[in-house]
Amino acid sequence: MEQYFSKMHSHHLILHLLLAFFLCSSSSKLSHRQVRDDLPIIIIDKSGRGNFSTVQEAIDSVPDNNSRWIRILVNPGIYSEKVVVPKEKQFIFLEGKSRRSTIIQWRDAGNPKESSTFILHADNFAASYITFKNTYNILIPSNNGTRMTWSPAILVDADKVYFYRCGFSSLQDTVADDGGRHFYNGCFIQGAVDIIWGGAQSVFQKCLINVLGNALEGGSPGSITAQARGSLEDPSGFVFKFGQVIGTGQAYLGRAYSPFSRVIFYKSHFSPIIVPEGWSPWNQASHMNSVTFVEANCMGEGAVMEKRVQWLKKLSRKEFNFFVESSDFINKDVWLEKIPGSLTEGNSFALSRYGDWMLTEANAAPIAKKISIPGEYGKIQDAIDQGVANFSNQWTLIKLAPGVYNETILITGNKSNIILEGGGRESTILTWKTSGLRLREAPLMLNGANNFIAKGITFKNTLHHQERANLQDNEAAFRAVAAMVDGEHISFYECGFVSTQDTLWDKEGHHFFKSCYMEGYMDFIFGDGTSVYEDCKINSSGPGCITAQKRENPQSASGFVFKSAEVGGVGPTNLGRAYGPYSRVLFYRSKIANVVKPGGWDNLGVDPKQITYAEVECTGEGADTSKRVPWLKNLEGTQELKDLLSSSFIDKDGWIENEPNLN
DSSP states (O other): OHHHHHHHHHHHHHHHHHHHHHHHHSOSSOOTTGGGSOOOEEEEOTTSOSSBSSHHHHHHHSOTTOOSOEEEEEOSEEEEOOEEEOTTOOSEEEEOSOTTTEEEEEOOOSSTTTTOSEEEOOSSEEEESOEEEEOTTTTOOTTSSOOOOOOOSEEEESSSEEEESOEEEOSBSOEEEEESEEEEESOEEEESBSSEEESOEEEEESOEEEEEGGGSGGGOOEESEEEOOOSTTOOOEEEEESOEEEEESOEESEEOSSTTOEEEEESOEEOTTBOTTOEEOTTOGGGTTTOEEEEESOBSGGGOOTTOOTTOBOOOHHHHIIIIISSHHHHTTOGGGGSOGGGTTTOSSOGGGGGGOOOSSOSSOOEEEEEEETTTOSSHHHHHHHHSOTTOOSEEEEEEOSEEEEOOEEEETTOOSEEEEOSOTTTEEEEEOOOBSSTTSSSEEEESOOSEEEESOEEEEOOOHHHHHTSOSSGGGGOBOSEEEESSSEEEESOEEEOSBSOEEEEESEEEEESOEEEEEEEEEEESOEEEEESOEEEEEEEEEEEEEOOOSTTOOOEEEEESOEEEEEOOEEEEEOSSTTOEEEEESOEEOTTBOSSOEEOTTSOGGGOEEEEESOBSGGGOOTTSOTTOBOOTTOHHHHHHHSTHHHHTTOTTTTSOOOO
């Protein structure tokens, strides 16, 4: 215990000394270059591997009246705590891993502001890749006696605030956007009533709004906004650009929270859940002349204007330029140019050209069609061939009931945006028995198919050892692929891959495997994919090798990255062998059992100087690297390690964050 407090004291001391140096050597006004320099970093990790284990502790460690950006990295996990950022703690950049894996949540209700999970009073704040959630009455049935009431996920009562690809989830008053200038970019916002409310001056760009209308009693419509502009001189208002509204039930785009309420939707896509009237006067029916509700160039079934309220406004060219095209509405003093560079580099929003926001495809497209198996189609392949339109840019969900499906599935390049969802990998199994690498020789074969998601399914090749021994003695006869993955933007969540040799053919493309199970004994994860395996369990079923990565030249971006994986089973086995001359595999913070051979790796005659095999911060009886091959790479502290662990390794264009929400 004394060591722990000593450690925390040292972190505080170092940080305060560092910041004191910055404050003495810099003016309080930050230059464009300064904010892109390396930032002081604080790490939050629930397992104790960081500087702090809670978000509030990290916030509290920031000196009062700070005027230099500090980066707080929040490692993946669910942080169940109420967090308050007081006004004295400015210039904080809070960065998670992804909004799916980094969640700050609390359960509180009854006060429209103070019940918020995350309360922000400090100006100059930025956050990325984090979900803020209030768990009060989420998905509670309406007939159980629980009253739905104010339960904000976040209160934003501060100026110059930026959220990038964050999530906000509750039922009522999800985002208490109370005051100040704010920019929400590529965010996911979910709720049922007054989802975004308050008197702030905010732009919501490329945001996905999910209405939980089915949570309301009696089918009454919900409301997306409740803006509280206080007077004609009040500069506040909500501007939504290039976003989408989806969900269940029905909802108003907004209701007038004040006599001067102001909300603008521009080039947004509305699903049919929007009520025909579009807007509600609420308690301000006598003030419709001073309320400003606008829809401009919007699309979708919910954007039909025929039955809209008569008092809907139209913007003049000057007003349109001010609210939509120019920087003046929230960025007149160019504060957005002064946020940390890592939030803006590679972002579709060019800070120097605020008015040139463009969108080719809205963030996180909704699921347009759902198919159940069994149902209209007898086989999964029939549902794909007949139920999914060729070259569709809309997502189709094929829901599999629990059971064993004995067929081989082929999805080619003309079938995109497909989701296969089972009831869990223990209960929903797709099997086939065959050997070889030709088409139709595995339970699942993605042959040039892009934008594919699978969840809760096991893919299993049932060809057994003895049957393989009886096959013709050639290279293909020994292969028993459970899944071939060849295409861009492909994800597997909580899936299983089971066979003996060459179980998972991770052939080519950018792929994400989350909380999956892989089983085999020889090269059972192989190919030239650019892939991340996060929180996956890898089970060796006998002597052999786990990976055989095929990177073929030093310019290739491909490689396998295993994060927080668990390696077990029976052995002895190697972690990898070189299937290509520049083979690249990283195990990071993974638990490795003693099934792994002491040497760990096999170069198969390839020049080891060309190979990148690395183990960083791994644990377990098999993680001892003292007897590893001498050419094992030490990547700690290198740029290559940062690149491999960065989300841009597989997700530079944000495709993972833009996937439909299957939760």
